[in-house]
């Protein structure tokens with residue numbers, strides 16, 4: 001395994017960063033999770049666009065152009081000889097002094113890890129998963145823009161704990177107004193009366209690259225689609241529900257807070273989109 005840190009390559013146990021890195025001290029940094037399918041990096045440009053926009057907003061100089069960074073990511077995949085896997089890219093503020101000011105950090109740090117991934121057991125992609133609503137709310141978009149994929153995931157971590165405590169693998173988080181936002185690491189969709197619906201970024205969720213891919217596929221397949229404000233009532237009474245994310249891909253949801261969704265099995269729109277997605281990623 002070869003891990004990239006700031007221009008050098010290290011083995012798994014030698015890949016280390018400083019305890020003075022503000023990414024560690026303050027969560028001051030960004031990350032991306034990217035998939036490799038059949039030796040190709042899925043939607044690399046879209047991930048780079050999101051990373052560079054976040055970096056621009058938090059005034060983090062990534063030290064590379066988008067093209068250079070894409071080449072480094074491609075080299076990381078080649079060096080690790082991964083046909084199918086997951087790339088974790090971290091951009092931290094770098095080493096500074098103890099204070100919070102990022103101006104004590106002269107140079108940002110870039111870390112790229114290429115790993116295997118198996119987010120959920122394979123059979124759950126056919127049967128679907130139950131989820132619960134977390135009491136922990138998604139950080140409000142009016143406080144911190146959700147388009148910044150920052151290294152601070154504590155709200156999501158706490159919501160994930162609630163999922164696990166409830167015997168589930170994922171939890172849906174509401175926004176500060178009580179509307180459905182997203183899950184701890186995935187976006188959420190429902191289908192009602194043949195219309196595919198998901199919250200919009202104005203509801204405070206991360207605009208997932210998988211989410212946007214599914215919306216494109218829905219358009220190509222001829223499904224009606226709407227970004228919608230939803231409450232838990234909408235989830236409980238949906239005909240179908242599923243989650244999307246680079247790690248999760250598309251996974252059906254069969255129950256929310258013990259309310260069965262539809263007939264408790266993955267529905268036809270979910271299955272059609274899952275099939276279209278699988279076709280696309282290996283195309």
Ligand code: PMP
Pocket residue numbers: 033156182183184185186187206207208209210211244245246247
């Ligand atoms: N929401 C959150 C909070 C996430 O962390 C992620 C990524 N794991 C997503 C949604 C899905 O985004 P993407 O499809 O770009 O991976």
